[in-house]
Amino acid sequence: MPHPIEITSVAQWNSTLRGATAAGQTVVVDCYAVWCAIAPVFDRLAAQLEHVLFVRVDVDKMAAIAQKYKVSAMPTFFAIKAGQVVDTLKGADPAGLTRLARAHAGPNPPVPPLSAEAEQLKDEGNTLFKAGEYVQAREAFGKAIELAPTSFILLGNRALSSLKLSPPDFSSALSDAEAAVALAPAWAKGHVRRGEALEGLERTGEAVKAFEEAVRTGSGTVQSEAKAKLEKAKAKLT
Template sequence: MSAHPLDINAVSEWNTALRSATADGQTVIVDFWATWCGPCKAIAPVYDNLAKQYSWVKFLRVDVDKQQAIAQKYQISAMPTFVAIKAGKVVDTLKGADPAGLNRLVATHAGPNPPIPPMSAEAEAAKEEGNALFKAGDYAGARDKYGKAIELAPRSFVLLGNRAFASLKLASPDFSSALSDAEAAVKLAPTWAKGHVRRGEALEGLGRVDEAVKAFEEAVRTGTGQVKTEAAQKLEKAKTKLQ
């Protein structure tokens, strides 16, 4: 994901950006600006910094004079105007060069890091069945349901992580399968801390403790809240095994 706003130079670029963001579950933040607009230039560094801070969000810039069709579609009447878009629909708007307001807009609508791609109703149903079986302690059944969901949504790193966890919870844990799923998950979502935790657990179960330590370190680096705390605890335990 880019850490810099993307300048939109054609309607086709705009459409492609929105479609790809929807497919990836990304929030889109748009800066509608003009070259003659002094406040637009004044707040541009704030917008650039937010793009770096929220690297999982898609930041766009639209010059209203060059892309009048886009500006008219979104009824832009003042510059700068910042628009938050989710799944192709406008969810919030901010008019004017208001740094505090812009920070709030982005923080409110940024969504999870990394973004979670939307799934079909069939995939969601299979996932929920898997969750119910997991809660009931039927880990083998849960793994099968997660597998069906993955067939329908192969890009879902969350489903891969769920199946990895189910493999780890079996009476005879399937560490190899768990590792395969966890590695596929973090390949899709390199900053997903929970995926790195599952990868570390699988590696530790396979006796590859030195690699597990690195996986837990990555989980600590990318994680927040409870996931980060869990990763830190597992990291310390894994380090103890190496001593």
């Protein structure tokens, strides 16, 4: 379970921000003094939003950082994207902190970059999938996964290819979908694929929970798709 990172030097702060920017991660910062921290709320959010980087800065020890960001009240929280502060909250406001973190977390975790070869195989798989060549598409995605085993997008693509086979390969789809959501717990599409596979395996109760998680983590068309599938799955249980 992720825990907030305690910043102990300016060099660590700078490298943390650079790493988050490169990975496309939102950073949520708690500038605190020991006597005014609301650590339990911050810890809980860090555990729930695993694709967000949560860091703590003790202003008494890291005065240079506090001065740079003009921290004048404790605690002060702010969200950073691409190295820039996009939102700030002053004061021990648990509800406000929750809103700030969730508003800037984004619905999906950052997508890890692929090598040129893996990207080429992904494009090949997408082309084959669009042409209805699901067996070949699954093979192409599989080769890409061998090069990028932590890519939840590729795992999701292969899961969908397995679901499109005739007959569908629900077991393989479930295996890939579960691997994808293990890597990216907030990826709504992964939960949708997992739900579809579970439903195909007649594990409808588990499918309902997967679709519920997709609704919770998703937005836009993905969330709408998840809601529709959730209602259909629930109807099977009645």
